Structure formats: C-alpha cells, structure tokens
Amino acid sequence: MMATVIEFIVAALLLAGAAFALVGSIGLARLPDFFQRLHGPTKATTLGVGCTVLASAFYFSWLEGGISLHELLIVMFLFITAPVSAHTVARAALHRHVKTSSRTRGEPWKH
Amino acid sequence: MAARSWLPHPNLTLFLFIVWVLLMNTLSVGVVLLGALLAWWLPSITRAFWPEVPHVNSGWKLFRFMLLVLGDIVHANMVAFRLILGPTRKLHPAWIEMPIDLDDPFAVTVLASTISLTPGTVTVEVGRGHHKLLIHALNAEDPDALVAHLKARYETRIKEIFE
Numbered sequence: 001m002m003a004t005v006i007e008f009i010v011a012a013l014l015l016a017g018a019a020f021a022l023v024g025s026i027g028l029a030r031l032p033d034f035f036q037r038l039h040g041p042t043k044a045t046t047l048g049v050g051c052t053v054l055a056s057a058f059y060f061s062w063l064e065g066g067i068s069l070h071e072l073l074i075v076m077f078l079f080i081t082a083p084v085s086a087h088t089v090a091r092a093a094l095h096r097h098v099k100t101s102s103r104t105r106g107e108p109w110k111h
Numbered sequence: 112m113a114a115r116s117w118l119p120h121p122n123l124t125l126f127l128f129i130v131w132v133l134l135m136n137t138l139s140v141g142v143v144l145l146g147a148l149l150a151w152w153l154p155s156i157t158r159a160f161w162p163e164v165p166h167v168n169s170g171w172k173l174f175r176f177m178l179l180v181l182g183d184i185v186h187a188n189m190v191a192f193r194l195i196l197g198p199t200r201k202l203h204p205a206w207i208e209m210p211i212d213l214d215d216p217f218a219v220t221v222l223a224s225t226i227s228l229t230p231g232t233v234t235v236e237v238g239r240g241h242h243k244l245l246i247h248a249l250n251a252e253d254p255d256a257l258v259a260h261l262k263a264r265y266e267t268r269i270k271e272i273f274e
Contacts, residue, residue, distance in 0.1 A: 020188055027195035031249075035233070036204050039191060039249045042227050047188040071137040083227035083234070090235040090247065105205040106254060 006062045010055045017051030020044050033101040034093050042086045050075050120164055127136040127153055165217040165273060172272050179268070183229045190231060194250050205251040207232075209244045209258045211266060218273040219244075225265050232257070 024044025031037045053071040060068040115167040118124060131146035132138060146227055194202060209226075213219050223244060236245040251257045 002256070003215060020192070023192050023195055027191070030195065030199065031202075032199055033204075035235075035247045036202070036249055038233050039231060041243075042193070042233055043184070043187055043229075043231075044193045046228065047184060068136060070133050073130060073133050079228065080224075083224035085161075086227050086233050087223065087235065089235055094235055105203070106207060 003062075006058060010059050012057035013051045013058065017048045017053075017055065019048075020051065021048030031085060033104070034098045035090065035100055035104075038086055038090055038093075042082055046075075046078055046082055049078055118151070118154075119230065120158070120161070120178045122165070122167060123161075124150045124155045156271065163215075163217070165215065168272055168274075172268070176268050176272060179264075180225055180229065183264075187229045187231060191249070202250050203252050205248050205254050206235075206247045207248055207251065207258060209246055209261060210242065211244060213270060213274065215273050218269050221273070222265055222269050225269075226261060229265075232261070 004006040021044065027040035027044060028037050031040070053074050057068055057071040060071075128146050128150035131149060133141060135142045135146070211219065211222065213222060219237060223237055224247060226232050226234045226244065230248040231251075233247050234244050235247050246261075248254070248257060
C-alpha cells in the first residue's frame with residue numbers, strides 16, 4: 001500500500017518535472033527574441049529540475065529506509081547560480097546590442 | 112572584534128556545515144568533525160573576498176521569505192507555462208528600471224536574484240551605486256504596477272531582514 005502511494009508521488013513529480021523542462025525548452029525555441037528566451041532557463045528549468053530531484057529524494061528515502069536529502073543541495077545550488085548566470089548572459093547580450101523584438105517597450109538607456 | 116577574528120562569518124559557518132552534512136548524506140562522528148573543521152576553516156581563509164558580514168536581523172523572517180519565494184517560483188512557472196504555450200503575439204515584453212532603496216550589496220544581490228527567479232522577470236543590470244535595477248519582463252502590460260508589486264512583495268521584506 002505504502003509502496004503504491006510512494007510510486008504515485010514519485011511518478012507525479014517526475015511527470016511534472018519533465019513537463020516544466022519541456023515547456024522551458026519550447027520557450028527557448030519559440031519566443032521571438034534573445035531576452036525573452038532567457039526567461040525559459042531561469043524559471044521553467046529550476047522547477048523542472050526541482051521536481052525531478054524531489055522525486056529522487058522521495059524514492060531513495062523510501063528505498064533505503066533513511067532520509068536522503070543530498071538531492072536538496074542540487075536545488076539549492078541551482079537557485080543560487082541560475083540568476084547569476086542569467087544576469088551574466090543578459091549583460092553580455094546588452095553590451096553587444098542584441099536586437100529585441102519590436103514589441104519590446106521602454107529602453108531606459110536611450111533617454 | 113576579537114570574537115570575530117576566529118569566527119568571521121558565523122552564518123556562513125553554519126551554512127557550510129549543513130551543506131557538508133547534506134553532501135555526505137549521513138550523520139556520523141567523522142562527518143560532523145570534519146564538517147565542523149571545514150566550516151570553521153573555509154570562512155577564515157576566504158574572508159579577504161568577503162570583508163563585510165551580511166547581517167541577518169531575524170532568522171524567522173528569512174525563513175518565511177524563503178517559503179514565500181518558493182511559492183512564487185511555483186506560481187511564476189505556471190504563468191510562464193501559459194505565456195510560452197500561448198500566442199507569442201500577445202506578449203508584452205518590456206524593459207523596466209526599478210529604483211531600489213537598499214544599501215547593503217548582499218541585500219541587493221538577494222533582491223536581484225529573487226527577481227530573476229520569479230514572476231516573468233530577469234534582472235539584467237545592477238545600476239552603479241545600487242540605486243536601480245534594469246529588469247527585462249516577459250509580459251508586463253503595466254510596468255509601473257509590476258515595479259510596485261516587486262517593491263512591496265520583496266524589497267520591503269529584504270530590507271527588514273538585512274538592514
């Protein structure tokens with residue numbers, strides 16, 4: 001009984017994680033300009049990886065009968081590094097004057 | 112100051128210790144001893160890179176802030192889900208300048224990172240002197256409202272915690 005419940009939780013988390021990662025990748029392919037594409041990896045992937053890792057923590061905690069929490073470190077490091085890398089990439093693009101879609105409003109450095 | 116010299120970053124020491132124990136995934140005497148040694152030693156040899164100790168006023172408030180951000184990350188992902196799969200013509204991308212009232216560099220970093228992780232916004236540049244942030248929003252129909260929202264939801268809380 002317990003096994004079934006755990007399996008359902010793990011399966012649900014894996015599916016949710018995969019769905020978020022997929023949507024993040026679709027965003028990367030589909031959004032019109034560089035800065036909009038940047039939103040995919042900073043958000044969708046954090047939760048995608050988060051769900052997958054949580055599934056792993058559940059599964060191995062149950063399998064080995066203890067608490068397996070080192071997966072949480074992956075999430076923590078990801079939350080610390082994702083904004084920094086996004087910031088670095090965005091700044092590089094800004095300095096190279098990467099084109100933005102014509103719908104983008106407000107370019108504060110122009111006035 | 113004397114107490115500071117052998118334990119320059121008490122919070123960082125605690126944090127490193129927790130990371131070490133999680134990394135080892137067990138709680139044995141050896142792990143705890145080596146973890147305590149590393150957690151004490153690493154902040155001492157890296158203190159030159161981080162002269163100012165970030166000051167946390169209230170651990171409880173910090174914890175509640177982290178839960179709030181975690182909830183917002185989930186919410187932001189739902190929103191991004193819809194925006195990415197919906198028609199891209201309906202998006203309103205915008206550059207936004209957000210004035211900030213924080214002085215502590217660490218607090219500014221926390222705010223900038225929080226904004227990047229949550230509702231459809233990425234911090235692109237931290238202005239000189241930390242007086243404003245340049246933000247790119249994926250979908251902002253009303254930039255002023257977004258700035259007000261970010262200030263009320265995150266900045267005031269960060270100010271309470273770190274300053």
